[in-house]
Amino acid sequence: MNGRVNVGIVGAGGIFLAAHFRRGYLHVPEARITALCDISEPALRRADKSVKEGFEKRIAELKEAGDADTAALFADDAKRIRLYTDLDKMLSDAKPDVVDVCTMPNSHAPIASKALLAGCHVLCEKPMARTWIDTLPVLDAVKKSGKHYQHNENMIWDPDWYTMKKVVDGGMVGDVMAVYISAAHGGPEGGAAFWDPYKQGGGAMPDMAIHALTTAWFIAGFEKKPVMVQAAAPFGIARRFRRRIIAGGFREIEAEDDAHFMVRYENPDTLEWATTMIEGSWSYQDAPDNAVIGTAGAASFSKDAEGRNFVEVRSAEDSIRRIPVSGPTWEHYPSSYYGEIRDFIRGVQEKRPPMVDAEIGSESQAIVGAAFLSQARGRKPVSIKEFKDYARELLSRHGDKASDALIEESLMGLA
Ligand SMILES: NC(=O)c1ccc[n+]([C@@H]2O[C@H](COP(=O)([O-])OP(=O)(O)OC[C@H]3O[C@@H](n4cnc5c(N)ncnc54)[C@H](O)[C@@H]3O)[C@@H](O)[C@H]2O)c1
Numbered sequence: 044m045n046g047r048v049n050v051g052i053v054g055a056g057g058i059f060l061a062a063h064f065r066r067g068y069l070h071v072p073e074a075r076i077t078a079l080c081d082i083s084e085p086a087l088r089r090a091d092k093s094v095k096e097g098f099e100k101r102i103a104e105l106k107e108a109g110d111a112d113t114a115a116l117f118a119d120d121a122k123r124i125r126l127y128t129d130l131d132k133m134l135s136d137a138k139p140d141v142v143d144v145c146t147m148p149n150s151h152a153p154i155a156s157k158a159l160l161a162g163c164h165v166l167c168e169k170p171m172a173r174t175w176i177d178t179l180p181v182l183d184a185v186k187k188s189g190k191h192y193q194h195n196e197n198m199i200w201d202p203d204w205y206t207m208k209k210v211v212d213g214g215m216v217g218d219v220m221a222v223y224i225s226a227a228h229g230g231p232e233g234g235a236a237f238w239d240p241y242k243q244g245g246g247a248m249p250d251m252a253i254h255a256l257t258t259a260w261f262i263a264g265f266e267k268k269p270v271m272v273q274a275a276a277p278f279g280i281a282r283r284f285r286r287r288i289i290a291g292g293f294r295e296i297e298a299e300d301d302a303h304f305m306v307r308y309e310n311p312d313t314l315e316w317a318t319t320m321i322e323g324s325w326s327y328q329d330a331p332d333n334a335v336i337g338t339a340g341a342a343s344f345s346k347d348a349e350g351r352n353f354v355e356v357r358s359a360e361d362s363i364r365r366i367p368v369s370g371p372t373w374e375h376y377p378s379s380y381y382g383e384i385r386d387f388i389r390g391v392q393e394k395r396p397p398m399v400d401a402e403i404g405s406e407s408q409a410i411v412g413a414a415f416l417s418q419a420r421g422r423k424p425v426s427i428k429e430f431k432d433y434a435r436e437l438l439s440r441h442g443d444k445a446s447d448a449l450i451e452e453s454l455m456g457l458a
Pocket of ligand 1: 059082130150236
């Protein structure tokens with residue numbers, strides 16, 4: 044396919060409007076949004092209005108910059124977008140080439156599977172599903188349909204981590220031994236759905252740690268595979284700031300608001316390994332700052348007085364080299380969403396599969412599951428195979444309720 048790629052959006056809420064649309068599609072004319080689908084009529088109306096305003100502003104910018112052709116394309120797109128409250132109707136009516144899933148995690152897997160089996164390529168927000176069990180039908184649908192599936196881990200496309208990867212691949216720290224990544228803030232108190240573990244598959248783990256662990260894996264190298272996981276000091280996987288104001292009430296939280304764990308990755312062919320230390324937190328950062336430690340040096344991020352970002356590589360002799368960060372747009376904004384969306388759309392045009400695919404999304408969920416299991420077993424190391432055997436056993440006992448059973452057992456094991 045060389046022409047523009049038609050995209051249907053499912054879930055026209057926060058991440059779609061603020062990130063995918065404004066920072067992504069408005070800068071990716073290779074894609075044409077033809078349909079918006081949201082089960083909430085008011086959300087759909089709000090999105091329609093916001094998308095029209097977004098196009099207007101971008102068209103004015105493009106005209107100002109002398110790009111009349113793209114301005115004309117977007118002006119035409121804005122007039123043609125169709126609205127749906129029903130996914131089946133959107134699929135049969137609009138027949139998009141690509142479905143972009145931006146709903147909450149409890150609907151990611153069913154929507155993605157349906158869209159794949161209807162013949163669409165799919166890009167889907169993190170986490171891939173609530174649990175590893177929920178990812179299995181998506182893997183089947185990818186296989187059956189032969190369509191592309193991208194697990195949207197936008198941090199990989201952030202100029203900081205993109206530059207870090209170049210530094211690592213260029214051998215500037217030697218062989219990677221350890222990667223520290225912390226994804227932490229004080230909590231999404233404004234979004235009640237985020238605190239519902241049965242909607243999300245947990246709390247800070249599927250919301251925050253999932254970013255850090257897939258990005259750490261990218262830095263360690265996707266050719267290595269996750270093999271062992273261990274919940275770790277200082278807090279393991281825990282409910283720490285236990286009472287929060289959520290949906291207008293001061294209440295006990297059900298899901299974890301803090302997760303610390305290590306993951307060991309091994310290359311099955313060469314047996315080379317690396318360890319990553321992950322923090323995913325809604326209770327502020329406790330772990331050391333982001334860093335990559337190798338056999339010949341260590342790399343971290345820094346800023347200069349003018350606010351420019353660097354990857355700072357410290358060698359064995361303590362010499363410091365500063366590499367300016369750069370990304371697909373050569374600037375911070377709107378790099379990460381722009382990068383993930385543009386690369387996927389280009390991949391569809393060029394028949395090139397995405398780098399962060401369904402296998403990586405699914406294994407990321409297996410890491411999450413193994414970390415919960417390690418916590419439940421007194422922070423003992425748990426292999427990915429052990430976790431999968433345990434999950435398959437739940438599947439044979441609980442059938443289509445197995446994912447809920449897994450979430451329930453994960454919650455029971457929290458500190
Ligand atoms: N990558 C990032 O940086 C980042 C940031 C924020 C959120 N997210 C992820 O994006 C996803 C959505 O988060 P959000 O903050 O946009 O949520 P949101 O609640 O603002 O938006 C979700 C929308 O989906 C709609 N919806 C729910 N079920 C649906 C269904 N079955 N069919 C069609 N529409 C449906 C809702 O009505 C809502 O409008 C989550 O998985 C979240 O983890 C990612």
